[in-house]
Amino acid sequence: MLPVVRSRRLLTLAGAIALWRLLDLPIAAPLVFTFLATYLLSVFVLRSERFTLPTRYALPALIAVAVVAIAPRLDALRDTEQLTGLDVVLRDRWRIQDTPAVAPAVLHLDRPSLLYGHAPGAERFDLVFEDSRVAGEDLGHGLFAFAFEPREHTVGEVRYDVDGEVGAADLRVSRPRHEPKWGCVGDGLAVPSEPTDTLFVFDGSTWREEQTLDGPTDCVGLEDGRRVVAHRYSDALSIGAERVRVGFGQARLARRGSTIAVAIAEPPSVVFVEAGAAEGTGTSTRSGTGAADSTSTGTVAATASRVVHRVALDTPPDWIAYAGDTLLVTSRRAHTLARLGHDDPLDFGRPAITLAVAPSGRYAFVTLTDYRPEGDAGPNHHVEEQIAVVDVEAWRVVQRIRTGALGALPSGIFARDDATLDVVFAGTDTLATFDVDLARGAVVDGEADRRVALPIAAPHGVLRFGGATFVSSPADGAFHRVESNETKAFAEPDDVRRGYRAFYEATRAGVACATCHLHAGSDFAPHDIGHDTPRPTLDVRGVWGTAPYLRGASYPTIGALHGFAEAVLDGYARPVEDRPALLEAFLASRGLERPRPSFPSREGVAAFVRADCVHCHAFPAFTNLAQIPEPALFPERRGLHALDTPSLFGVRDAPPYLFDGRAETLRAVLFEHDRAGRHGAVARLDEDEREALLALLEAL
Amino acid sequence: MSRADEPVLRRPLPLTLLLGSCILAIALIAAPEAPLLASLHRTRATGWAALGMLIGALSCPLFGRRIAPWRRAFGVTSAVFATLHVGYVLRTDLVPDLDLLIYEPLLRAGAATYVALVVLGVTSHTVVHRRVRRWKDLHALAYVAGGLACLHVLLSPHAWAPTSLIVAAILVAGVVARALDRRRWS
Ligand code: HEM
Numbered sequence: 001m002l003p004v005v006r007s008r009r010l011l012t013l014a015g016a017i018a019l020w021r022l023l024d025l026p027i028a029a030p031l032v033f034t035f036l037a038t039y040l041l042s043v044f045v046l047r048s049e050r051f052t053l054p055t056r057y058a059l060p061a062l063i064a065v066a067v068v069a070i071a072p073r074l075d076a077l078r079d080t081e082q083l084t085g086l087d088v089v090l091r092d093r094w095r096i097q098d099t100p101a102v103a104p105a106v107l108h109l110d111r112p113s114l115l116y117g118h119a120p121g122a123e124r125f126d127l128v129f130e131d132s133r134v135a136g137e138d139l140g141h142g143l144f145a146f147a148f149e150p151r152e153h154t155v156g157e158v159r160y161d162v163d164g165e166v167g168a169a170d171l172r173v174s175r176p177r178h179e180p181k182w183g184c185v186g187d188g189l190a191v192p193s194e195p196t197d198t199l200f201v202f203d204g205s206t207w208r209e210e211q212t213l214d215g216p217t218d219c220v221g222l223e224d225g226r227r228v229v230a231h232r233y234s235d236a237l238s239i240g241a242e243r244v245r246v247g248f249g250q251a252r253l254a255r256r257g258s259t260i261a262v263a264i265a266e267p268p269s270v271v272f273v274e275a276g277a278a279e280g281t282g283t284s285t286r287s288g289t290g291a292a293d294s295t296s297t298g299t300v301a302a303t304a305s306r307v308v309h310r311v312a313l314d315t316p317p318d319w320i321a322y323a324g325d326t327l328l329v330t331s332r333r334a335h336t337l338a339r340l341g342h343d344d345p346l347d348f349g350r351p352a353i354t355l356a357v358a359p360s361g362r363y364a365f366v367t368l369t370d371y372r373p374e375g376d377a378g379p380n381h382h383v384e385e386q387i388a389v390v391d392v393e394a395w396r397v398v399q400r401i402r403t404g405a406l407g408a409l410p411s412g413i414f415a416r417d418d419a420t421l422d423v424v425f426a427g428t429d430t431l432a433t434f435d436v437d438l439a440r441g442a443v444v445d446g447e448a449d450r451r452v453a454l455p456i457a458a459p460h461g462v463l464r465f466g467g468a469t470f471v472s473s474p475a476d477g478a479f480h481r482v483e484s485n486e487t488k489a490f491a492e493p494d495d496v497r498r499g500y501r502a503f504y505e506a507t508r509a510g511v512a513c514a515t516c517h518l519h520a521g522s523d524f525a526p527h528d529i530g531h532d533t534p535r536p537t538l539d540v541r542g543v544w545g546t547a548p549y550l551r552g553a554s555y556p557t558i559g560a561l562h563g564f565a566e567a568v569l570d571g572y573a574r575p576v577e578d579r580p581a582l583l584e585a586f587l588a589s590r591g592l593e594r595p596r597p598s599f600p601s602r603e604g605v606a607a608f609v610r611a612d613c614v615h616c617h618a619f620p621a622f623t624n625l626a627q628i629p630e631p632a633l634f635p636e637r638r639g640l641h642a643l644d645t646p647s648l649f650g651v652r653d654a655p656p657y658l659f660d661g662r663a664e665t666l667r668a669v670l671f672e673h674d675r676a677g678r679h680g681a682v683a684r685l686d687e688d689e690r691e692a693l694l695a696l697l698e699a700l
Numbered sequence: 701m702s703r704a705d706e707p708v709l710r711r712p713l714p715l716t717l718l719l720g721s722c723i724l725a726i727a728l729i730a731a732p733e734a735p736l737l738a739s740l741h742r743t744r745a746t747g748w749a750a751l752g753m754l755i756g757a758l759s760c761p762l763f764g765r766r767i768a769p770w771r772r773a774f775g776v777t778s779a780v781f782a783t784l785h786v787g788y789v790l791r792t793d794l795v796p797d798l799d800l801l802i803y804e805p806l807l808r809a810g811a812a813t814y815v816a817l818v819v820l821g822v823t824s825h826t827v828v829h830r831r832v833r834r835w836k837d838l839h840a841l842a843y844v845a846g847g848l849a850c851l852h853v854l855l856s857p858h859a860w861a862p863t864s865l866i867v868a869a870i871l872v873a874g875v876v877a878r879a880l881d882r883r884r885w886s
């Protein structure tokens with residue numbers, strides 16, 4: 001007997017799909033109703049038992065109807081049902097759920113880092129490299145921590161060894177690239193490349209590469225021709241061949257005579273070093289006490305350099321420069337320019353992108369993405385780039401020069417004298433040279449005397465050397481000498497480099513990703529990005545592999561954010577093939593900066609588990625990549641959006657906290673902004689456990 | 701009906717209800733203490749009880765016709781647990797606003813599945829069968845329910861990542877087994 005019933009069922013399904021198509025709603029749910037309608041239609045209206053087909057026709061008919069009806073609506077359906085990018089979301093989730101798991105998702109070979117492994121019940125967990133391994137420190141509850149120092153390993157594919165079971169660790173490996181940014185002029189032009197521990201030196205005729213210690217960040221030249229180099233991942237400052245221990249996380253340098261000021265991130269401070277006098281050549285090794293341990297080869301210091309003074313700061317210093325005797329310090333987190341030793345910082349409401357001081361010391365020039373001294377968010381996606389001219393003596397902003405017409409993202413500035421500035425714009429690949437005329441008024445539009453379109457992408461630094469202007473591009477790993485129009489490249493283009501450019505490239509609205517995510521970090525400022533409340537900028541380093549993105553989990557992939565640039569920021573003038581993939585590649589190459597990684601304690605991990613944090617901030621990524629409706633976590637707030645559970649890696653450096661930045665400190669997140677007691681069960685913890693928990697968060 | 705076609709049990713409903721309740725009870729015992737986590741856990745556990753039974757119903761053809769009566773039992777049990785799931789989740793802040801049942805894809809897929817399961821459950825009683833013509837055609841809605849349930853789980857942020865793939869594979873296997881079985885079911 002023919003399976004009449006079954007074929008009628010198939011036809012009912014086909015009818016339901018056809019009707020669904022007629023509704024023209026790219027949503028799956030109405031299928032239930034179109035099915036019921038089709039059924040009722042077939043029973044009560046058509047009433048005919050003859051409306052059947054043999055199954056061998058009914059099944060292909062159903063498939064054909066399904067394909068014809070659904071295929072053209074597939075893209076729309078994917079969007080409305082939030083399926084776009086879901087493959088990436090599920091892949092990232094699976095990567096951390098599938099134990100043994102390792103996080104973060106990227107291993108950076110340019111810096112020491114801490115990785116975490118999760119293998120419940122395991123006694124031993126090693127990360128295995130080509131001919132070496134790192135034994136995991138057992139922190140309890142199946143969590144292991146690995147201290148990775150790239151100089152000690154040859155890294156190909158990374159594997160894990162958990163109690164003898166070996167497998168692929170599923171880690172993306174990010175290899176260092178030359179990224180010259182800002183440098184110094186002394187006995188030649190020198191520009192460090194932090195990832196490759198290289199100093200590019202130009203002596204007026206040829207370029208050469210010098211190896212430095214781990215993570216060179218800045219340099220200054222001494223009068224005797226020696227060069228001082230700061231390092232992020234080494235605690236030593238190089239003064240010529242001498243090494244002076246000043247601490248990890250050295251950011252920028254400034255010099256006055258033989259005094260070198262070193263901006264240090266961890267702990268936030270400025271260290272003053274008195275450079276010893278250079279004399280003769282030869283080799284000497286000297287082990288001093290305290291700060292001045294030195295080993296010298298080449299030019300031997302007649303007297304050892306030494307740390308003379310250390311000043312603690314409230315927030316990490318970013319740029320420093322001397323203006324006469326005064327050391328000027330910018331803070332990205334506090335949005336200030338301060339005079340060290342004075343308690344009257346100028347607050348711009350946005351961080352200084354860069355700082356230069358006129359050779360006379362009279363004026364300081366600070367480039368800003370906006371000027372918001374009230375600390376407000378300003379209009380939606382608002383940016384108004386400008387240079388604040390600060391009279392150092394009078395200590396006030398005497399002029400603000402809007403630079404929007406000259407270029408976007410003023411990333412490097414060089415003051416030739418009190419009035420003439422060279423500024424490079426990373427967002428538009430331009431160099432502008434212009435005169436500052438204070439008589440023009442308090443707020444003026446910049447007008448360039450010279451505006452050069454540069455052949456290198458996302459220029460960061462600009463220096464004058466030997467009568468010529470040199471511009472550096474970390475995106476291209478290249479330098480450009482403007483007057484002679486010569487480019488010297490130390491690298492080949494690849495997706496990361498193209499993505500580097502894309503990240504810094506301004507849209508037609510004059511805004512780049514990097515405008516707010518300054519150098520892929522945060523500008524620590526609130527922004528109106530179209531929500532009910534302003535949102536603080538997220539640090540986007542180390543986030544690759546944690547889809548979906550943004551606090552509301554509104555973007556399934558990093559690349560998807562490009563759609564927002566197209567829709568809200570007027571898109572890009574320069575066509576680029578697969579910009580989303582390039583942005584992904586670039587962000588995968590940005591890792592957390594932890595100058596001095598240290599393991600969290602077992603007590604901290606135990607408290608974390610006891611307070612139920614681990615259910616959402618799950619090992620090993622310290623997130624389960626899931627979302628929670630806001631009222632479920634914070635019932636006193638009635639917002640209807642979902643909160644994305646953030647990873648807690650680097651959380652210490654990412655204030656303010658919670659999606660609207662309402663918590664200034666980690667302590668406040670847990671003890672002040674959890675009125676309903678739903679954000680973890682900290683009430684369960686005693687005082688010691690609470691401290692251990694906070695210490696764990698600080699260490700992550 | 702040949703001996704080989706003899707059903708394993710004529711009235712399996714009490715058994716499926718008992719089975720589901722036992723699984724649910726075990727899952728609920730393991731609930732964490734913290735209130736939000738506990739409500740998430742209970743939501744997931746009841747959801748799984750419902751989905752487990754729906755999978756049971758749709759995969760019956762894989763196990764031959766002797767367990768044919770189990771399909772209806774699994775289906776009815778699924779509707780019962782889905783009612784528990786929905787009733788529970790609507791009382792938590794996990795669904796802070798009823799509008800979200802329409803606007804939020806995760807919840808919309810769940811709600812549509814639920815409507816389908818209720819229709820299937822209500823129309824599976826023999827009393828209804830006597831009055832509703834061609835109720836078997838109506839029960840093809842189970843496949844729509846299965847698909848939407850897959851979508852619901854696919855979008856569930858707390859789900860184990862491969863879940864929906866596995867569920868979808870079982871559903872497809874059930875459909876294929878059904879299509880290959882050329883004989884008519886009673
Ligand atoms: C005592 C245990 C916990 C600790 C120490 C902890 C820590 C934190 C911290 C420091 C933040 C702020 C991160 C940032 O703003 O970048 C945060 C946010 C968050 N946590 Fe936890 N957490 C705990 C428990 C939980 C639990 C149990 C859940 C899930 C039920 C959860 C879900 C979230 C979510 C969704 C956010 C984002 C909130 C927002 O963006 O407004 N956390 N957590």
Ligand code: HEM
Pocket residue numbers: 627743744745746747748749750751754782785786789790794795801807809810811812813814817849852853856857858859860863
């Ligand atoms: C009005 C209807 C429904 C609503 C509002 C609803 C809501 C929810 C919510 C909020 C979750 C938690 C998602 C998460 O945070 O991961 C959930 C999970 C779940 N629901 Fe539903 N649901 C509905 C109907 C259904 C139905 C009819 C089924 C079964 C056929 C079902 C099966 C599940 C399953 C299996 C999970 C757990 C997935 C996992 O996390 O592993 N739901 N549901």
